[in-house]
Amino acid sequence: MSVGVLAGKVALVTGAGSGIGRATCRLLARDGAKVIAVDRNLKAAQETVQELGSERSAALEVDVSSAQSVQSSVAEALKKFQQAPTIVVNSAGITRDGYLLKMPERDYDDVYGVNLKGTFLVTQAYAKAMIEQKLENGTIVNLSSIVAKMNNVGQANYAATKAGVISFTEVASKEFGKFGIRVNCILPGYIDTPMVAVVPDSVKQQVVQRCPLGRLGQPEEIAEVIAFLASPQSSYVNGAAIEVTGGLK
Ligand code: NAD
Numbered sequence: 265m266s267v268g269v270l271a272g273k274v275a276l277v278t279g280a281g282s283g284i285g286r287a288t289c290r291l292l293a294r295d296g297a298k299v300i301a302v303d304r305n306l307k308a309a310q311e312t313v314q315e316l317g318s319e320r321s322a323a324l325e326v327d328v329s330s331a332q333s334v335q336s337s338v339a340e341a342l343k344k345f346q347q348a349p350t351i352v353v354n355s356a357g358i359t360r361d362g363y364l365l366k367m368p369e370r371d372y373d374d375v376y377g378v379n380l381k382g383t384f385l386v387t388q389a390y391a392k393a394m395i396e397q398k399l400e401n402g403t404i405v406n407l408s409s410i411v412a413k414m415n416n417v418g419q420a421n422y423a424a425t426k427a428g429v430i431s432f433t434e435v436a437s438k439e440f441g442k443f444g445i446r447v448n449c450i451l452p453g454y455i456d457t458p459m460v461a462v463v464p465d466s467v468k469q470q471v472v473q474r475c476p477l478g479r480l481g482q483p484e485e486i487a488e489v490i491a492f493l494a495s496p497q498s499s500y501v502n503g504a505a506i507e508v509t510g511g512l513k
Pocket of ligand 1: 329408
């Protein structure tokens with residue numbers, strides 16, 4: 265993307281303390297946006313901010329699965345740069361893999377709470393703020409996953425939430441279009457982040473063999489597409505679900 269294309273914009277990124285979220289903060293700041301780095305892990309979000317500099321970024325501790333936490337973050341976020349964010353990236357996400365017959369209810373609920381309900385809570389709260397402040401050209405980018413289509417054994421909870429994110433994104437794009445807010449999602453393949461670090465090597469090898477590019481992706485390769493969707497250069501892209509997988513299906 266181009267340096268300066270997001271000048272004057274404020275972006276809010278969840279899951280900003282690690283992996284794709286952190287890389288996204290880096291690239292949105294590179295393109296000129298001021299960035300609010302949101303994470304349940306405040307220390308990790310602060311590390312992201314330290315890298316970007318406190319003039320152009322701020323950290324917020326938010327648990328996206330809690331309506332109260334998300335709601336109270338809105339006023340705090342507005343205070344950071346005296347402006348509601350018009351770029352929102354829902355990157356917070358977790359896995360709790362396990363076979364269905366042994367999956368504890370808690371693991372299902374936790375994954376649902378962060379990946380799908382969290383995306384709903386953040387989208388609703390910050391879209392409301394944009395609409396109330398009559399801010400135009402809002403853009404929301406959600407993180408689905410290619411697992412929504414691969415439907416891997418042992419990932420019923422994760423796959424269901426990531427498929428849900430695609431439907432959620434499409435509905436939101438239809439409801440928010442009239443407010444000038446675009447909503448899109450990305451389906452990353454296997455990206456070299458702490459989330460994938462816990463995947464057994466044997467599984468990663470299989471993925472690499474099946475991937476036409478023959479390697480895992482880097483977080484920046486997802487963040488570049490997010491930066492595009494956040495920018496006016498994607499002004500007619502709305503309700504899209506974009507695979508960024510190196511060709512892995
Ligand atoms: P990661 O584990 O590196 O980072 C996730 C971040 O989310 C962490 O900083 C964590 O503290 C934060 N987080 C977790 N629960 C939270 C909560 N309740 N509230 C606020 N923050 C919370 O993961 P990643 O690889 O960067 O993944 C980012 C997104 O991309 C996720 O939604 C993930 O499902 C999706 N994704 C990742 C991959 C991949 O291969 N890494 C592939 C497809 C999709």
